[in-house]
Amino acid sequence: MTLLFQGRRFRVETVSQSTMSGETREREVVRHPGAVTILPLLDDGRICLIRNFRASVNKTLIELPAGTLDPHEDPEQTAKRELTEETGYSAASFELLCAFYLSPGILDERMHLYLATGLTPGQPAREEVELIENLLLPFDEALALIDRGEIEDAKTIVGLLRYDRTRRHA
Amino acid sequence: MTLLFQGRRFRVETVSQSTMSGETREREVVRHPGAVTILPLLDDGRICLIRNFRASVNKTLIELPAGTLDPHEDPEQTAKRELTEETGYSAASFELLCAFYLSPGILDERMHLYLATGLTPGQPAREEVELIENLLLPFDEALALIDRGEIEDAKTIVGLLRYDRTRRHA
Numbered sequence: 508m509t510l511l512f513q514g515r516r517f518r519v520e521t522v523s524q525s526t527m528s529g530e531t532r533e534r535e536v537v538r539h540p541g542a543v544t545i546l547p548l549l550d551d552g553r554i555c556l557i558r559n560f561r562a563s564v565n566k567t568l569i570e571l572p573a574g575t576l577d578p579h580e581d582p583e584q585t586a587k588r589e590l591t592e593e594t595g596y597s598a599a600s601f602e603l604l605c606a607f608y609l610s611p612g613i614l615d616e617r618m619h620l621y622l623a624t625g626l627t628p629g630q631p632a633r634e635e636v637e638l639i640e641n642l643l644l645p646f647d648e649a650l651a652l653i654d655r656g657e658i659e660d661a662k663t664i665v666g667l668l669r670y671d672r673t674r675r676h677a
Numbered sequence: 678m679t680l681l682f683q684g685r686r687f688r689v690e691t692v693s694q695s696t697m698s699g700e701t702r703e704r705e706v707v708r709h710p711g712a713v714t715i716l717p718l719l720d721d722g723r724i725c726l727i728r729n730f731r732a733s734v735n736k737t738l739i740e741l742p743a744g745t746l747d748p749h750e751d752p753e754q755t756a757k758r759e760l761t762e763e764t765g766y767s768a769a770s771f772e773l774l775c776a777f778y779l780s781p782g783i784l785d786e787r788m789h790l791y792l793a794t795g796l797t798p799g800q801p802a803r804e805e806v807e808l809i810e811n812l813l814l815p816f817d818e819a820l821a822l823i824d825r826g827e828i829e830d831a832k833t834i835v836g837l838l839r840y841d842r843t844r845r846h847a
Binding site for chain 1: 681682684685686687689692693694695696697698700702704705706707709712730731732733734738743745775776777778779780781782783784785786787788803805806807808820823824826829830831832834835838839842846
């Protein structure tokens with residue numbers, strides 16, 4: 508393993524991989540500490556999405572709130588922190604629904620999805636660099652945004668459709 | 678914009694972002710050419726997934742076939758090429774279902790999801806470094822793998838749940 512680039516939020520390393528014929532090849536991968544995303548479900552059935560400007564794609568995306576794990580942080584702790592920082596809401600209960608890899612061909616980032624319920628509104632504590640606003644929608648309207656291609660963020664599509672499936676089978 | 682790292686499959690650059698107070702901050706982003714993933718639906722209702730060893734997470738994941746765009750390549754062309762290379766199947770028809778960003782906080786990779794129908798089996802042309810085998814499953818069994826947490830790849834969860842929604846509303 509060779510360190511190729513050390514950034515503030517991720518690093519790039521080589522990793523060895525065996526080929527079909529038993530040789531070894533080097534492959535470049537982005538190492539990331541992992542992340543959480545939160546599905547904040549209000550008592551009235553609405554969910555709290557955010558509009559989030561993303562410099563990487565120069566576009567405001569409609570997303571679930573989310574954030575990166577601090578070193579050695581328990582993902583549920585990250586979920587609590589990021590939900591309040593980004594939306595202002597605090598939640599009485601967090602339930603882990605699933606975890607998934609975002610782009611495992613080049614990136615090891617693993618995303619934990621939490622359902623947050625028992626929500627109480629409050630003041631967000633957004634970072635200076637975060638251009639975020641809340642978007643409260645009935646759950647079925649959020650699903651309609653997926654159908655119309657207006658939600659273009661993978662973790663958000665996974666979060667909404669995965670919970671919709673749980674809900675329909677409950 | 679400053680180039681920080683040039684790899685074989687992606688590069689790292691800085692991008693400028695305005696803060697709430699109007700200042701400018703630099704942010705590191707991974708630049709990727711974009712990708713496709715394919716939902717190969719057989720005439721008998723089964724789908725063709727793959728078991729794919731991923732060096733980045735040191736694990737074999739169950740995924741939809743997928744691949745990276747060549748420079749200036751039309752995504753549908755990439756879908757045709759990658760479906761046959763990875764699974765052996767060729768398809769009579771490709772339909773774009775949606776497109777989404779995988780990890781827009783750090784990565785600009787945009788993934789195009791195609792439904793492939795009219796499938797004919799053939800010989801795969803896997804790369805030396807690809808450790809892949811086909812996994813043919815009835816669609817509902819693939820959904821059950823999501824419920825049980827055995828599918829952990831975001832594009833695959835999006836592809837299956839997104840198409841399931843289309844199918845149920847057709």
